[in-house]
Amino acid sequence: MRLAAAVVLFAALSGASASAADRALVELIGYSPDGRYFTYEEFGTHDGSGAPFAEITIVDLDADPDPVVQPPTFAAEGGEDLLLRPIRSEARDRAQTELDRLAITEPAQYVSMVGDGVTGADGEALRFGQPGSGPIGEVYDDRLVTLESFPTESTTGCDTTYYPDERALGLALNVWVGGVRRLLHSDPLQLPAWRGCPIDYRLHAVVLPYNGDISRAVTLISVYTTGWEGADRTFMAIALGK
């Protein structure tokens, strides 16, 4: 299986269950020195309640992952009267022991991104390569990652209260190198429970470690689920380098 999201830690702080149309942001925390572990934080404020949330995810890029395994979560109570900043700090504190154990000290860099202000991008294709060290703008090993979605079944079911026609979607991810397509991942016909009921996906970014090792490339994917005030956005990570 090529889904690299073998999550070994998922620290979550949430004042409320993910409710209304919250568009999480993501912050890169980094890699372990050997590039095996990649870590990121997603955070935001729930639209309906105003409650802040932060989640830290550590991905084992070398694992033979089982995507049906639900990431372990560590949750704490928050509330709409709390501010985002201390909640983020609290999430970091909760994850710090594991971050230290895995020596997550190497920076990560965006090498390609569909920013939230890019108009007209469908989020289904993203070019990326390894930044060069020579002329300005030089890029080695130019590649293309493409995303397709297809109807599938949600283990948890979909909330049809406001979205009667919504159906869970799965995703398939391909990488094109020199015109040759390689399938990296394709969801099963029934999604694992921790995936909930995704109704859309978009490629958000491709990330490399500081040393530019393209074999440790990771794509961050925006995952949209139904919310009270529209589609909520969270993230998931899939390794591209395998």
Added chain:
Amino acid sequence: MKPNAARAGMARLGVRLALLGALIATPAAAGDRALLDIIGYSPDGRYFAFEEYGIQDGSGFAYSSIYIVDLPADKWVYASPYRAQADETNTDRPLADVRAEARAAAEEKLEPLAIGEPADILVLLGDGVANADGKQLTFSIPSWGPPGATQEGSESTLSLTTFPADSPEPCEDYIGQKAVGYALALDENGQTRELHRDKVLPKSRGCTLDYRLYAVVERFSGGRGRVAILSSYPFGFEGPDRRFLAVPLDR
């Protein structure tokens, strides 16, 4: 940049070839491509902080510089940038340690200014995107509509031009040409506004060879406070270095 605003100019001086002579003595400082970490905004959107960091190519010295910019004034706040760097006494000092030192030093300003509101990246031209010249970026304001939606009519375009510019450094002696300056214009709402035009480059910019647009960010909470991040490329002995400049869009 206003000519009499020396510190305003310094707000854009992400480039630090401190002294080219020093680089000649220690050619180790060349060709490093700094990375960017956006620290965030103050709650009122007045202050914006970011870190540039990396490892010098030749020496292998890790370095970190944290800039805190007063956006309406377009200048660094007092004592910024906060810098840390490995040196001959501790050449193998890890980058993480150096970054932590710079961050700890910067806390004396980050904390009282309550800088912690996240930045939303509206557009970013990653270093892994081939065949992009970085001279133009188009972006819009995100909306809360369908996935990927942006606000209708909010499209803006930044255009970057470069030209030979005078420098306090003897760049023609060092690199055989004048340093390069830049002008930045913002096209939105049917109007074009020049945000910046170099005259004499500030000394700390060194002998810059080129510039590229890197990103545009805004406050997570929305509103004004958009900032353009530019890559600047000062001369280095093992290839152009890369540093960052921050240009406020909503002054």
